Amino acid sequence: MGAGHPDDAHPHLFRAASASQFSAFTNRHGETMTRTQTGIDRRRFLRLAGASAMAMAAAPVLASCATPGTDESTIRLGALFPVTGTNALLGEESWRGVQIATAMRNTAGGVAGKHVEMVFADIPDVNSATSEARRLVFNRNTKIGLGAYGSSLGLAASEIYSRTGNTYVELGAVSEAITARGYENVFRFNPTAKDMMARHMDFIEGYLADALGKPISELKVVMAHEDSSYGQSLVELAAPMAKDIGLANFRAEAYNAKSTDLSSTVLRLKNLAPDVVIAVSYAADAVLLGRQIRDNNLRLGAFVGTGGGHSLASFQQALGPVADGVFDVDYAQVHIDPSYTPGIDEFVQEYRNRFGSDPASGHSMANYTGANLIFDILEMTGGDDDPVAFAEAAREMKREPASTTAGWGFELDEKNQNTLGQMFVMQWNGSKLETVFPPEAAVREPQLITPFGL
Structure with a gap:
């Protein structure tokens, strides 16, 4: 699980839109989602050739109704969080952090001159994490997935992204198992248990x-x-x-x-x-x-x-x-030395503007920080979300401790775990x-x- 864990008795912080409603939700925040039909490009198809038999069997059906992935004007990423079910309290809080990071980066000009669009999926349980990851890979053509607060959810979603030759970045789950499997394109930016x-x-x-x-x-x-x-x-x-x-x-x-x-x-x-x-x-x-x-x-x-x-x-x-x-x-909470957590005042103010309160936990700030690290890596690739380009840039990027809003630094080890995250x-x-x-x-x-x- 993530660093904090909700209980069924706690009400949701807010009710996020379902997958079918999400285009209207993102439109209110300037993140337009298109429905243009397209197929999977040749480069992607060659990577998928090595995927599991199950994934390959699903690909022809899903590809027939696929929508565009990243193109010359827009970077599209899959965002998987539980916003219903027993993990909803902190799943929604985590998703809020990603939304704020995306909106602020787009306001500042996007990433490598491209608009960033988060294609959202609600994953209340392991089965939905698996099925929604497949949908985001094949139907929505996302090459990078991020999430997922809960360790079991992150393990399931990352399995799909990895086995289809794509990239998955964990921003909140703390189980050592996330990076222990040794998958080349599975990363974790947050600190661990x-x-x-x-x-x-x-x-x-x-x-x-x-x-x-x-x-x-x-x-x-x-x-x-x-x-x-x-x-x-x-x-x-x-x-x-x-x-x-x-x-x-x-x-x-x-x-x-x-x-x-x-x-x-x-x-x-x-x-x-x-x-x-x-x-x-x-x-x-x-x-x-x-x-x-x-x-x-x-x-x-x-x-x-x-x-x-x-x-x-x-x-x-x-x-x-x-x-x-x-x-x-x-994770770092809002009452922390701001000189150790640069950008925290701007983050808290944006959170208040959007949601009418202070952050409910450190999960929003942790995911905000992790999303911004992804954006920084994509700046290095020139907006290219190709898994090889992303991995090379991620392993090259370095940040000193106390240089991010959650107080983390950034340096990956051989398992793609950020070694400079901290509690x-x-x-x-x-x-x-x-x-x-x-x-x-x-x-x-x-x-x-x-x-x-x-």
């Missing part, structure tokens, strides 16, 4: 141990995590990292995110008497766990969320002042989730406030 857990360990080493007055070897840390693959995968990453920094007293406590009573988990935590709790939660269980820590009078030195429910405004709204002091590791530590202060670590990006110093205290 491993980066997230590394930031947890940095924070323990660089702040919490000293602030709590204990050497790392004596610090007790419990990772309370929901028991799906999301939580378990992060525990598997955290355990060896904890050992590497000398955190001898590290253990995990699993719970069911759908439980309506987490008091047994809280009692186990109370018996363990940890100095620090690292939590991996969705939205509803994040609130429930916080309430029951309060109700059972569990006193902790520090509580650190891992994206998910602890990043959402709904978490603070549900708990009120007792959320003050809770830390969270996630940050924030802390709830009233309704603001303020960046407190690392110091160079912080708006203030972290404070040890008893989490969920009365």
